[in-house]
Amino acid sequence: MKNYLKAFKTRQTPQWEPIPGSSQVPNSAGGYAWPVDDWVRLDRFLVLGSEGGSYYATERALTVDNAQAVLRAIQADGPRAVARIAEVSEAGRAPKNDPAIFALALAASHGDPATRQAAFEALPRVCRIGTHLLHFAGYVEGFRGWGRGLRKAIAAWYAQPAERLAYQAVKYQARDGWSHRDLLRLAHPKASTPQHQDLYSWMVRGWEWVGDEPHPDPALRLIWAWERAKRASSRQEIVRLIREHRLPREAVPTEYLAEAEVWEALLQDMPMAALIRNLATMTRVGLLAPSGEATARVVAQLGDAQRLRAARVHPIAVLAALKTYAQGHGERGKQKWEPVPAVVDALDAAFYTSFGNVEPTGKRWLLGLDVSGSMTCGQVAGVPGLTPRVASAAMALITAATEQERTFLGFCHELVPLAISPRQRLDDVLKATDGLPFGGTDCALPMLWATQRKVEVDVFVVYTDSETWFGKVHPVQALRQYRQRLGIPAKLIVIGMVSNAFSIADPDDAGMLDVVGFDTAAPNLMADFARG
Ligand code: CA
Numbered sequence: 001m002k003n004y005l006k007a008f009k010t011r012q013t014p015q016w017e018p019i020p021g022s023s024q025v026p027n028s029a030g031g032y033a034w035p036v037d038d039w040v041r042l043d044r045f046l047v048l049g050s051e052g053g054s055y056y057a058t059e060r061a062l063t064v065d066n067a068q069a070v071l072r073a074i075q076a077d078g079p080r081a082v083a084r085i086a087e088v089s090e091a092g093r094a095p096k097n098d099p100a101i102f103a104l105a106l107a108a109s110h111g112d113p114a115t116r117q118a119a120f121e122a123l124p125r126v127c128r129i130g131t132h133l134l135h136f137a138g139y140v141e142g143f144r145g146w147g148r149g150l151r152k153a154i155a156a157w158y159a160q161p162a163e164r165l166a167y168q169a170v171k172y173q174a175r176d177g178w179s180h181r182d183l184l185r186l187a188h189p190k191a192s193t194p195q196h197q198d199l200y201s202w203m204v205r206g207w208e209w210v211g212d213e214p215h216p217d218p219a220l221r222l223i224w225a226w227e228r229a230k231r232a233s234s235r236q237e238i239v240r241l242i243r244e245h246r247l248p249r250e251a252v253p254t255e256y257l258a259e260a261e262v263w264e265a266l267l268q269d270m271p272m273a274a275l276i277r278n279l280a281t282m283t284r285v286g287l288l289a290p291s292g293e294a295t296a297r298v299v300a301q302l303g304d305a306q307r308l309r310a311a312r313v314h315p316i317a318v319l320a321a322l323k324t325y326a327q328g329h330g331e332r333g334k335q336k337w338e339p340v341p342a343v344v345d346a347l348d349a350a351f352y353t354s355f356g357n358v359e360p361t362g363k364r365w366l367l368g369l370d371v372s373g374s375m376t377c378g379q380v381a382g383v384p385g386l387t388p389r390v391a392s393a394a395m396a397l398i399t400a401a402t403e404q405e406r407t408f409l410g411f412c413h414e415l416v417p418l419a420i421s422p423r424q425r426l427d428d429v430l431k432a433t434d435g436l437p438f439g440g441t442d443c444a445l446p447m448l449w450a451t452q453r454k455v456e457v458d459v460f461v462v463y464t465d466s467e468t469w470f471g472k473v474h475p476v477q478a479l480r481q482y483r484q485r486l487g488i489p490a491k492l493i494v495i496g497m498v499s500n501a502f503s504i505a506d507p508d509d510a511g512m513l514d515v516v517g518f519d520t521a522a523p524n525l526m527a528d529f530a531r532g
Contacts, residue, residue, distance in 0.1 A: 003452065011481070012473035015442070019474055022506070028056035029374065029441060031469025033502040038076065040514055041069035042084060044499040046103065047094045047516045052379035054388075054465065054498045066499055070103050071110060078115025082107050086122040092312025093520045095381035100126050101135050108150065109143035120153035124160070130172030130180070133157055137183055138176040146186055155189035162195035162219040169203055170226050171250045195219045214245070226251040239265045249274060260287040264294060272311035275301060276321045279347075280330070284337040295340055302346035305353045315354040316518055319394055319426065320383040322347040326427045331384050348425050351394070358402045358523040361530045363458040365406040367396045368446030370464035370497075372412035373438045378498065380518060385434070388497035391517060392463035393433040395495065397422050398523050399461065407455065413440035413470040415449060442471035443504045447478035447492075451485055459491045459530045463517065465498040475504045476512070493526055 018024035018032040027033045036044070045066040053059035073081045085107065089100035104126045108119035127133040133154075140150065158165065169180055180203045191197035195217060202223055210231070215224035225245035229252060232238050238256045241247050242265040249257070249266050256262045263282050270278070275298065282288045288295050301307060326344050329336045375389035400406050400422040410418035416436055420429045443464055448471075450457050460479065468475060479492050494505040497517040505512035513529045515522045 012477050015444070015469050015471045015474055019477065025502075027467050027469070027502045028500070029467035029469040031441075031467065032474075033466045033468065033504050034507055035501050036496075036503045036514060037507075038069045038073040039084070040496075040503075040516075041066065041499070041501060042073045042081060042103070043088070043519070044496055044516050045070060046085065046088045046099050047519045048497070048499040049094075049096055049099045049381065050499055051096075051382040053377070054500060055374035055377035056467065056500070062499065065501070067102075067106065069501070070106055074107050074111050074115060078107060078111040079118045082111070082115060082118040082122050086125045088519075089126045090128075091521070092314060095314045095316035095383075095518060097126070097132055098135060101132055102139050105136055105139035105143055108140055108153075116149060120149055120156075123153045124157055127157065130168040131175050133183070134172065134175035134178040134180075137178045151187045154183055154187035158184065158187065158189040158200070159192055159196070162193060162199060163222075165196070165199055166219060166222045167248070169199065170222055171248045173250070199223070221245055222247070229253060232256075235259055235261060238262055242266055243268065249278070257281075258285055260285045263287045267294060267297065272301065272307055272313050273317065276313065276317055276347075276350075279321060279325050279343055280335070280337055283325075283340060283343070284335060288340050288343060290340055290342070295342060299342050299346045302343075302350045303353075308350060308354050309356060313350075313354050314381075314518075314520060315351050315394075316381045316383060316386070316391075318347055318351045318354050320381075320386065322351065322427055323383070323385065323430060326425075344425070344427075348427075351426055352398065352401055355398050355520055355523050358398070358527055360402050360404065361527050363403070363405070363530045364456055365399060365403050365459050365461060365530075366409065366446055366450055366455070366457040367399060367406055368409045368411060368443075368460065368462045369393060369396060369418065369433075370412070370441060370443060370462065371410045371416055371418075371433070371436050371438055372441040372467075374441065374465055374467050375497065376438060380497070386430075387434075388465060388517070389436075389438075390430050390433050392495070392497055393420060393429050394426060395497075395517055395522075396461070396463060397426065397429060399526065402523070402527075407457075409446050409449060410436060411442065411445040412438050413442050415445055440470040441468045443468035444471045444473050444475040444478035447475060447482045448473070451478070451482045454486060456486065456488060457482075457490050458488065459493060459526075461493045461495060461526070462504065463495045463497055464504065465500060466494065466496065466502040466504045467500075468504055476506045476509065479512075491530065493529060495522070 013019045015031040024032040025035050050062040050066050053062050085100050085103045127136050184204050210227040215221045225241045225247050229241050246269045326339050328339050369392045371389050376387050380386045380391040408418050410416035491511045493513045494503050495517045503514050505514050
């Protein structure tokens with residue numbers, strides 16, 4: 001620090017004071033940063049949620065704070081807020097859909113009439129599967145009553161094609177104390193076809209008699225198969241039902257879920273998200289082994305970029321799977337398995353693929369990771385052990401893997417040696433980041449370091465919660481001095497890793513951009529911004 005101070009005696013404001021004449025506000029750490037507007041906060045909430053809270057706020061306080069920002073956005077321009085919620089949700093940009101469902105329920109309750117209508121119309125776009133709808137029911141009941149508009153919107157959801165609806169009902173039976181029966185009784189959808197009539201009555205009352213022959217109507221055959229599975233008395237029968245009627249795992253009685261043969265049958269039609277979630281189980285029951293057809297099939301599917309994207313598999317889901325799978329035991333250590341190296345490698349590759357295609361910009365990048373104490377609290381997307389600072393390392397690898405010229409820096413109140421490279425496997429990078437020492441926060445350090453060493457940089461990227469307070473110069477002042485000293489119009493991208501209200505980026509400087517960590521659209525937004 002002493003060396004930096006010698007070089008920077010003028011035009012500097014300590015971070016514990018606001019830059020004179022700026023719109024900076026106090027952050028939670030005793031420093032000053034810019035407040036982000038409610039639209040950025042809406043984005044941060046949609047992508048990052050508030051699970052696990054943060055270093056400065058409990059989960060509850062962070063949720064209240066975010067919900068208030070979402071409400072302000074809804075009140076300022078409800079249809080715009082709904083459009084944003086649907087866009088982020090539908091494109092699979094967030095690790096979890098819950099924040100979008102929660103925000104949609106808020107819009108459906110507290111918006112003006114046009115906003116509520118927009119929210120009802122967006123319902124099938126945000127609540128694409130049965131679980132989402134049941135979650136929505138749980139949220140919305142906390143905000144409003146079951147008026148006519150809401151019941152109509154729910155009824156419309158149940159008018160989707162019968163075969164699809166049957167699958168949803170089998171796969172997602174009940175969540176959070178809500179079942180399809182409850183919703184049908186509330187919404188009273190009018191059956192548009194005899195198949196819908198049969199499905200509704202099965203959801204509400206069940207079927208009394210289930211014969212030996214498959215149901216004559218293909219749209220209802222899955223329901224028949226599930227009813228048969230409940231009464232099955234042998235593994236062979238279950239395997240046949242899965243193979244012939246595409247019965248999902250959720251419809252297989254628990255006692256058969258320890259059998260490799262059952263999982264082999266399930267694997268033939270397993271959706272991508274379920275495949276990623278069940279790798280450990282499939283290894284534990286002996287289906288996935290260092291060699292074998294099932295392993296080859298799983299590796300091929302994980303390598304199928306088109307399928308990954310079509311299934312909206314979020315990189316965090318891949319990362320969570322990799323982290324757990326590679327360690328060979330569950331979080332509580334009860335279940336154990338021998339990780340198959342080919343599967344670990346396939347997950348590692350799938351992480352990069354799931355961000356989509358990013359074209360290299362050819363610019364010179366400096367990636368600065370805030371590894372200070374405050375970045376070690378909270379869980380990104382509720383993944384155990386995935387703190388904002390560990391998640392930053394994974395996020396930075398995306399840019400590092402795309403761009404030729406990039407430098408990694410770790411910092412807290414001083415620079416921290418960061419021994420990571422994009423050639424390392426992700427789970428090793430996570431471990432290395434987790435083990436780093438930490439301290440106070442000075443987000444100006446990456447710019448100061450580059451100035452002092454005359455390192456040529458086009459784009460500084462700082463992964464942080466913007467709770468900077470330690471340094472004797474603000475990050476933007478350090479950036480401006482860098483631009484002046486090196487004659488490079490360097491840009492600054494701030495990756496918000498926590499859904500709080502702050503940014504170190506000056507909103508009035510066109511050379512600075514705020515993006516949200518783990519938004520799958522972030523790498524392309526960053527590349528576009530870098531290109532200008
Ligand atoms: Ca900090």
